Amino acid sequence: MLSTDPPYYDNIGYSDLSDFFYVWLRRTLRDVQAKTVGTMLTPKSEELVANPYRHDGRSGAEKFFVDGFNSVFGRIRESANLAVPLTVYYAYKQQDTRDSGTASTGWHTLLDGLIAAGWEITATWPMRSELGNRMIASGTNALASSIVLACRPRPEDAPATTRRAFVAALKSELPEALRTLMQGAIAPVDLAQAAIGPGIAVFSRYSRVRDADGSDMSVKDALVLVNATLDEVIGDQESDFDPDTRFAVKWYRQYGWTQENSGIADQLARSSDTSIGALERGGIFEAKGGKARLLSPTQLEGAWDVGADERVSVWEATVRLAAVMAKHGADQVAALLPSVQTRVNLDAVKELGFLLFHEAEKKRDTKDAILFNGLVSAWGDVNEQARKHVGSPRAVQQAFDFDEDGD
Numbered sequence: 001m002l003s004t005d006p007p008y009y010d011n012i013g014y015s016d017l018s019d020f021f022y023v024w025l026r027r028t029l030r031d032v033q034a035k036t037v038g039t040m041l042t043p044k045s046e047e048l049v050a051n052p053y054r055h056d057g058r059s060g061a062e063k064f065f066v067d068g069f070n071s072v073f074g075r076i077r078e079s080a081n082l083a084v085p086l087t088v089y090y091a092y093k094q095q096d097t098r099d100s101g102t103a104s105t106g107w108h109t110l111l112d113g114l115i116a117a118g119w120e121i122t123a124t125w126p127m128r129s130e131l132g133n134r135m136i137a138s139g140t141n142a143l144a145s146s147i148v149l150a151c152r153p154r155p156e157d158a159p160a161t162t163r164r165a166f167v168a169a170l171k172s173e174l175p176e177a178l179r180t181l182m183q184g185a186i187a188p189v190d191l192a193q194a195a196i197g198p199g200i201a202v203f204s205r206y207s208r209v210r211d212a213d214g215s216d217m218s219v220k221d222a223l224v225l226v227n228a229t230l231d232e233v234i235g236d237q238e239s240d241f242d243p244d245t246r247f248a249v250k251w252y253r254q255y256g257w258t259q260e261n262s263g264i265a266d267q268l269a270r271s272s273d274t275s276i277g278a279l280e281r282g283g284i285f286e287a288k289g290g291k292a293r294l295l296s297p298t299q300l301e302g303a304w305d306v307g308a309d310e311r312v313s314v315w316e317a318t319v320r321l322a323a324v325m326a327k328h329g330a331d332q333v334a335a336l337l338p339s340v341q342t343r344v345n346l347d348a349v350k351e352l353g354f355l356l357f358h359e360a361e362k363k364r365d366t367k368d369a370i371l372f373n374g375l376v377s378a379w380g381d382v383n384e385q386a387r388k389h390v391g392s393p394r395a396v397q398q399a400f401d402f403d404e405d406g407d
Contacts, residue, residue, distance in 0.1 A: 002076060015044045022037070022041065026040075050064065050065040073114050073119060090147055111204075111223075118154050119153060122152050124150065124198060147193055188358070234358050245352065247279065255294075300319050301327045321333050321349065322372050330378050346383075350379050354372075
C-alpha cells in the first residue's frame with residue numbers, strides 16, 4: 001500500500017529550511033560522511049516545489065511542479081496494486097480568483113498530476129491534522145484539517161462526457177456530500193478544500209470532459225465549478241431561516257456591521273417579511289437618527305436570559321453564541337445551549353455559522369471568519385458538554401433538624 005503526503009506547491013521551501021540544520025551537520029559529519037555532506041548547501045534543483053526563483057517565474061514553476069507530479073504518479077500507476085488504494089494527504093488554502101470563479105493552484109496542480117497519470121479519486125475524508133496553537137494559526141483562520149484522497153487506477157474504458165453532463169452530475173451528487181460534511185465535525189475553514197474531494201471524484205471518473213468548443217476541460221476549470229456549487233449549496237440554506245435572520249444575512253452581506261440609511265433598512269426588512277421594530281425587539285438591530293445597523297458581536301457578548309428574550313432568531317442565537325465562545329469559551333456556550341434549544345433549532349445555528357464564515361471569507365474579514373469558525377469548529381464538543389449540563393442533577397441544600405425533642 002502506498003500513502004504519501006506530497007509537497008504543498010509553493011507553501012514550504014523544504015530544502016531552504018534544511019539548510020539551517022545542514023550547515024551544522026556538515027561541520028560535524030564531513031569527516032565521517034564526506035560524500036553525503038559534500039555540498040555547501042542542500043541540493044535544490046530537483047526539489048519538487050513550485051519555486052519561481054528556480055524556474056523562471058510562476059508559469060515555469062507551475063510547469064515544473066505539474067510535470068514532476070505527473071511523472072511520480074505515473075510511475076506509481078504502472079506498478080499499482082489494484083487490491084488497495086493509493087492514499088494522498090493534502091492541504092492547501094490559498095485560492096486564485098478569476099473572472100470565471102475561484103480555484104486553488106496548489107490543488108489543481110496536485111489533481112492534474114493524479115488524473116493525467118490515470119488515477120480516479122474514489123473517496124475522500126477530512127482529517128484533523130493541524131494543531132490550533134501552531135504558530136501559523138495564531139490570529140488567522142488557518143486550515144485545521146488535511147484531506148485524504150483515496151485513489152484507484154481509472155478503468156481504461158472510462159467514458160468521456162460533456163461539460164453539461166458533468167455539471168449536471170456535480171449538482172446531483174455534490175450537495176448531499178457537502179451536507180454530510182457540514183453535519184459532521186468539519187470546520188468551516190476546511191469546508192472549501194473538503195468539497196474538492198467529492199467534486200473532483202465526479203470529474204476524475206471520466207476519461208475526458210469536453211468543453212463546448214470541443215477542448216478538454218482542465219482540472220482548474222472543474223475546481224471553479226466545484227466552488228460555484230459550494231456557493232450555491234451554502235446560499236440555498238438562507239431560504240430556510242426565519243425572517244429576521246434572512247434580513248440580517250442580507251444586511252451583513254452588503255453592509256457588515258456598519259451604519260446605513262434607515263430607509264434602506266426599512267425596504268430590506270419589508271422584502272424579508274419583517275420590520276425594523278421587530279428586529280429591534282429581537283435584539284439584533286438598531287435604528288435611530290435616520291441611521292441603522294446590525295448589533296455587532298461585541299454588543300451581544302454579555303449576559304443573555306434566553307427565556308426572557310421576547311423574540312429569538314437564529315441570527316441572534318448564532319452571533320451571541322459565537323461572541324460568548326470567543327470571549328468566555330466553550331463552557332459558557334454549553335451552559336446556554338439547553339435554553340437556546342427551546343427557542344431555535346440548533347442545526348440551523350450551525351448552518352448559519354457556516355454561512356456567515358463563508359460570507360466573511362468573501363469579504364476578507366478575518367476577524368469575523370475566526371469568530372464563526374470558532375463556534376462551528378467546537379460545535380460537537382459544546383453539544384457534548386451541554387448534554388452533561390442537562391443530565392447533571394441539581395444540587396439540593398440539605399436541611400438540618402433543629403427540633404430539640406429529636407435525637
